[in-house]
Amino acid sequence: MVNVRQLDIAKKLNISRVTVSKALRDHPDISPAMKKKIIAIARQMGYVPNQIARQLNSRRTFTIGIVIPDLENSFFSYIADSMIDYATEHNYHVILTVSREKSDIERKNIENLIGMRVDGLLVCLSQETTDSQVFKTVKKMKIPLVFFDRAFENMKFSRVIFNDNLGATNSLNLILQEGYSKIANFAGYSNTNIGRERTEGYIETLSKNKIPIRKEWTLESGFELKDGYESFKKLNRSGDLPEVIFTVNDRVALGAYKAAKEAGLRIPEDIGIFGFGFNEITDFFDPQLTVINQDPRKMGFQAIKLLISEIEKETKPGQSIIYIEEEFLWKNSVKRKVKK
Amino acid sequence: MVNVRQLDIAKKLNISRVTVSKALRDHPDISPAMKKKIIAIARQMGYVPNQIARQLNSRRTFTIGIVIPDLENSFFSYIADSMIDYATEHNYHVILTVSREKSDIERKNIENLIGMRVDGLLVCLSQETTDSQVFKTVKKMKIPLVFFDRAFENMKFSRVIFNDNLGATNSLNLILQEGYSKIANFAGYSNTNIGRERTEGYIETLSKNKIPIRKEWTLESGFELKDGYESFKKLNRSGDLPEVIFTVNDRVALGAYKAAKEAGLRIPEDIGIFGFGFNEITDFFDPQLTVINQDPRKMGFQAIKLLISEIEKETKPGQSIIYIEEEFLWKNSVKRKVKK
DNA sequence: ATGAAAGCGCTAACAC
DNA sequence: GTGTTAGCGCTTTCAT
Numbered sequence: 001m002v003n004v005r006q007l008d009i010a011k012k013l014n015i016s017r018v019t020v021s022k023a024l025r026d027h028p029d030i031s032p033a034m035k036k037k038i039i040a041i042a043r044q045m046g047y048v049p050n051q052i053a054r055q056l057n058s059r060r061t062f063t064i065g066i067v068i069p070d071l072e073n074s075f076f077s078y079i080a081d082s083m084i085d086y087a088t089e090h091n092y093h094v095i096l097t098v099s100r101e102k103s104d105i106e107r108k109n110i111e112n113l114i115g116m117r118v119d120g121l122l123v124c125l126s127q128e129t130t131d132s133q134v135f136k137t138v139k140k141m142k143i144p145l146v147f148f149d150r151a152f153e154n155m156k157f158s159r160v161i162f163n164d165n166l167g168a169t170n171s172l173n174l175i176l177q178e179g180y181s182k183i184a185n186f187a188g189y190s191n192t193n194i195g196r197e198r199t200e201g202y203i204e205t206l207s208k209n210k211i212p213i214r215k216e217w218t219l220e221s222g223f224e225l226k227d228g229y230e231s232f233k234k235l236n237r238s239g240d241l242p243e244v245i246f247t248v249n250d251r252v253a254l255g256a257y258k259a260a261k262e263a264g265l266r267i268p269e270d271i272g273i274f275g276f277g278f279n280e281i282t283d284f285f286d287p288q289l290t291v292i293n294q295d296p297r298k299m300g301f302q303a304i305k306l307l308i309s310e311i312e313k314e315t316k317p318g319q320s321i322i323y324i325e326e327e328f329l330w331k332n333s334v335k336r337k338v339k340k
Numbered sequence: 341m342v343n344v345r346q347l348d349i350a351k352k353l354n355i356s357r358v359t360v361s362k363a364l365r366d367h368p369d370i371s372p373a374m375k376k377k378i379i380a381i382a383r384q385m386g387y388v389p390n391q392i393a394r395q396l397n398s399r400r401t402f403t404i405g406i407v408i409p410d411l412e413n414s415f416f417s418y419i420a421d422s423m424i425d426y427a428t429e430h431n432y433h434v435i436l437t438v439s440r441e442k443s444d445i446e447r448k449n450i451e452n453l454i455g456m457r458v459d460g461l462l463v464c465l466s467q468e469t470t471d472s473q474v475f476k477t478v479k480k481m482k483i484p485l486v487f488f489d490r491a492f493e494n495m496k497f498s499r500v501i502f503n504d505n506l507g508a509t510n511s512l513n514l515i516l517q518e519g520y521s522k523i524a525n526f527a528g529y530s531n532t533n534i535g536r537e538r539t540e541g542y543i544e545t546l547s548k549n550k551i552p553i554r555k556e557w558t559l560e561s562g563f564e565l566k567d568g569y570e571s572f573k574k575l576n577r578s579g580d581l582p583e584v585i586f587t588v589n590d591r592v593a594l595g596a597y598k599a600a601k602e603a604g605l606r607i608p609e610d611i612g613i614f615g616f617g618f619n620e621i622t623d624f625f626d627p628q629l630t631v632i633n634q635d636p637r638k639m640g641f642q643a644i645k646l647l648i649s650e651i652e653k654e655t656k657p658g659q660s661i662i663y664i665e666e667e668f669l670w671k672n673s674v675k676r677k678v679k680k
Numbered sequence: 681a682t683g684a685a686a687g688c689g690c691t692a693a694c695a696c
Numbered sequence: 697g698t699g700t701t702a703g704c705g706c707t708t709t710c711a712t
Contacts, residue, residue, distance in 0.1 A: 052689080397707055
């Protein structure tokens, strides 16, 4: 038989379907002998419980919907991987959707996931999302949702994020302590949280240390390799290079590497480079990037842990903000002056 | 109301639930006027159709289960990404599971996915899988399944794979045409398909070109960075270096890079390196790796396309073998002698 | 054009 | 201990 049901087992044994149902779930009602018999037959007939039917009347799917901007970005794929890890361990499934940084795909994904009656949602907003309409629906339907990395801030959903301002401040202080003072900033776009907070940290730290902010040393472009590449070329053309460049992410840093090498400059001897990134990636750089390490696994793990605890009503929903700590790692792309 | 059902809409309008159901699915039975009214109310009440209930009586979930060994490996995350892309476009969902290269996790994942009544399965076998029991269950339940990259060969499931022997042969011929003859092989393990086929191509090609196979130039270790690193050190200690090294994958190549650089050797001036890999990764190498390019997106795309066509009965299930072509890309890690 | 009845596979509540 | 009844939300006949 192709699709064995409890009813089929019941018929075979001339008993009621309910007895079968109970036996298979190890319900105390049923005698051990009966259970054994039923389980044996079920195995033999190749019975596989239909979760869809179960889900329908329990109104629980044990499924979590994830919406991620892009799985080709290894930062996000590590996040997804860690979430799946945790989900599997706690007997949840994961439906993974990708928004490609488009808000309309994101909206559709979420609508579909709601239709699938997922028990909860994990969302990293696309770069272009401004409309919060779907999220209001999510709220109305009382579906637990946790934002990670990129979040709406005033919607009463929990969120798990990095404290970028702090990461920038701490790392820059360490760089300053090495005796550097000429530090440029490859800043990304200032219209995103990420670009803004990191640059604020840069400005605050330099100011506190009485180092003048030189406008021409803050280069705003984007978040991609080409942006770091172009920014470096621009900086180099000016003929007035800093000692160290602080980059908004690892792709921008790698672009700067490329341009620096093409210009015949050595890293770190002629110019230092450091910035935000993920050391499992940046350790492949040549030289390895000194990095403010953002661990995607920590983020994924915390986000899904929080979500599941909200689903299972162990945590009040929509109230938590978790900051993932960032760790500064000295590698080889900035020369250390102070011996350690 | 938290969870609006068709019944709630029906009550509000004093009509039958069936009318609502039909109207919402744009059934010709219902008058346009009625439809409009119903759709308007549904919107206003925030109705979201319950797919679980739909799935239960259609016995279709429009969900595909994927089993992948490891999402942190970017080769696999690109595959997953491309599959999700295609699925979304064709109105399927994807439940993504990760086996961590463990056959027992793999088995459990598949059992769960069967329980969820996925419409089909996409599986890349874990490295340790030998038992085909679950797959027999899949077969018995007539669930379409397509293997990708790593497959059982005699189980009558369709599969999408690379032709590694051909990739090795073609690329080595091109290298030989450049006038190289001293070529070492960093071979991975010979107990896997992948290692074996690639090495067979190496042996065949050299033999056909009357180049003696030197045992000490075939180094069998593993598939990771450290293996390439150790192999290179071993080779270098022998004092008898080849002109070019052929590597089983990009991680091994990168390990060789590292050891070569540490030994003060320049790539490609002092030693050439090339091998299997994925150019979106290997283009980050310094210098960029000359690569037998395996495009994961092509593989993911073909695999899910085939699966969906088997699900929708457009293709006879379990009969197809699709080879993904591999493209040899000259980059900068092997010096070209013949001007082009 | 609209609706009543039956059923998808399973489980909870309540008898016997 | 075992079985009967009812229902999860939806769709598919088949009447009206």
